[in-house]
Amino acid sequence: MxxxxxxxxxxxxxxxxxxxxxxxxxxxxxxxxxxxxxxxIAKSIDLLWMLLGGFLVFWMQAGFAMVEAGFTRAKNAVNIIAKNLMDFSVGCPFYFAIGYGIMFGASKAGLFGGSHFLLSGVTDMWDLGFFFFQAMFAATAATIVSGAMAERTNFKAYLFYTVFISALIYPVVGHWIWGGGWLAEKGFLDFAGSTVVHSVGGWAALVGAAFLGPRLGKYTPDGRSKAIPGHNIPLAALGVFILWFGWFGFNGGSTVAATNWNISIVLVTTTLAAAAGTCGALFFSWVRFGKPDVSMALNGSLAGLVSITAPCYDVSAVSSLIIGLLGGILVVAAVEFIDKVLHIDDPVGASSVHLVCGIWGTLALGLFAEPQYGNGVAGLLFGGGLSQLLVQLEGIIAVAVWTIITSSLVFLAAKYLIGLRVSREVELKGLDVPEHGQEAYAGFEIFSNE
Structure with a gap:
């Protein structure tokens, strides 16, 4: 060497x-x-890297669509694709018109931005590229909710929700942490979005699933949970591979500079955490259920990725293995807890992956950060004391309160103005034909397991 x-x-x-x-x-x-x-020349290289990161994050929309379609039933596949297409297509213009200004505009008391609406005043080409990159992140936060609310949500209500998370809920949190807001001033760190993107999407997903109630047939009269298998594990696996690949742009692109050589540690920690998360989930499920559960392993890959998204810039390669491994174990435990204890039906485990592991990744930065990396901070386990960990915890709580309250109001409004859940007849038949007039697998006989 x-x-x-x-x-x-x-x-x-x-x-x-x-x-x-x-x-x-x-x-x-x-x-x-x-x-x-x-x-x-250096600025041009940096801009190109940031745009490439945006391309990769956009490609993650395809990954989410494939994961959610694969983990749900065939009779709802068209609906899943429609939601993943439209949460980007509806959310992006609203982020352009309102959300970006709230997130990165001139700060009002550290709470929200008050300029750059409709990109007014944004004329520099680098700033336009930065908007493009951030718009891809806004779309990711919105699409996380789709999986948790799958197979029983009114399509109109889902589009209604998408407007508010893209224009208001997500951008306010983004301003607090990335736009120079009050949490940034306190020293809260979240390099690529374990809290800003994943916890916001995860909290909204959990709230939405709770408002909807479980799918028909999910729980027996005495409260026992029944498995409702997805129809296409290979499709879900393809989605996970796409997401893993896209995450190199998600985390690596967040340097917004190819001339920042810390990209190397970001990509190394991202890769190792994802691999460790996969192993943690597979082997823990093997011990827990007696079989190596591939669906849990796939969610373990995503758990490792979400867990490392906040600390990828500030931790060592060895620490990333520990963070990812614990994330993979945690996601299996969280899936069981949310399903069997809370009785919240989340068909794809979105709340477990994005919320629980998003919280874990945010705390992990306060534990494992080392001063020779990234931001130069030290976590509890490397001589930094409790200060960074406590700031991280404060941010987690603030984001939870904001997202739970605002998303609850949005889902309540959708429930009474539009109707949040489809009828029993539509749910039993599947949402594809009643809601969209199409089948995902025309010519195949689709049987319901109700």
Whole structure:
């Protein structure tokens, strides 16, 4: 490794002299002019990296759609695809019109932004690229809720909810943490969104599933939970692989600079945590249920990714393995607790993956952060004391209160203005034909297990 580093340094020096020679020949013999040109090149590279990250985060919409469709029944597959398509297509214009300004506009008492609505005043090309990147994140927060509310939600009510999370609920939290708001001033850290994106989506998902009530046939009269298997595990697996790939843009792109060499630690910790989460969920489910449950392992991959999203910039590779492993174990326990104890029916485990592991990842930064990485902070386990951990906990509580209250109001409004849940007859038949007039698998006989 040292030999290659030596060769690289020698070649870099030679390339540097060559670059200056080329610039001289181009009429930029003045070192100041040459330096300005190199700065412009670096900014262009940074912009390209950020845009590439946005492309990858957009591709995650396909991953969510495949995971949710695979983990639910065939008679609802068209509805799942429609929701994942439309929460982006409806949410993006509202984020453009309102949400971005609330999130990144001039701060009003650290609570919300008050400028840049409809991108007014945003003329710099880098800032426009930054909007594009952030719009992809807003879409992710919105689409998390789809899986928890699957198979019994009125499509109109879902579109109604999407407007509010994209325009208000998510952007306010984003301002607190990423837009220079009061939590940022306190030192709360969330590099790529364990709280900003995943916990917000997870809290809204849990609230929405609770408002809806369980699917028909999910619980017996004496309260025992019955499994309702998804119709296509290979499709769900494809979705997880797409999400894993997209997460390299989600976390890595959050550096918003290719010239920031910390990208390397971000991508290493992201990869290791996801792998450890997969192993943790599979082996824990094997011990718990007597079989290596592949659906749990798939959610374990996502659990590891969500868990490392906040601390990926601030922890070591070894710590990322621990964070991911515990996230994978935690998601299995959370799925059982939410289903069998709380009796909240979440068909794809969205609340367990995004909420529970989002909270864990946020706390993990306060435990495992090391000062030689990223933001230069030290967590409890590395000599930093309780200060960072307590700030992280404060942020978790504040975001929980805000999201629970606002999403409850939105779902209540949807319930009384539109109707939150489809009728018993529509649910039994499946939402595809009654709501959309289409079948996902035309020509196949789809049987209900009700």
């Amino acid at each position: 040292r030999i290659w580093q030596g060769i690289f340094k020698k070649r870099s020096r030679r390339l540097g002299w060559l670059a200056l020679a080329v610039l001289s020949a181009s009429g930029l013999a003045d070192p100041v002019s040459a330096g300005e040109n190199l700065v412009d």
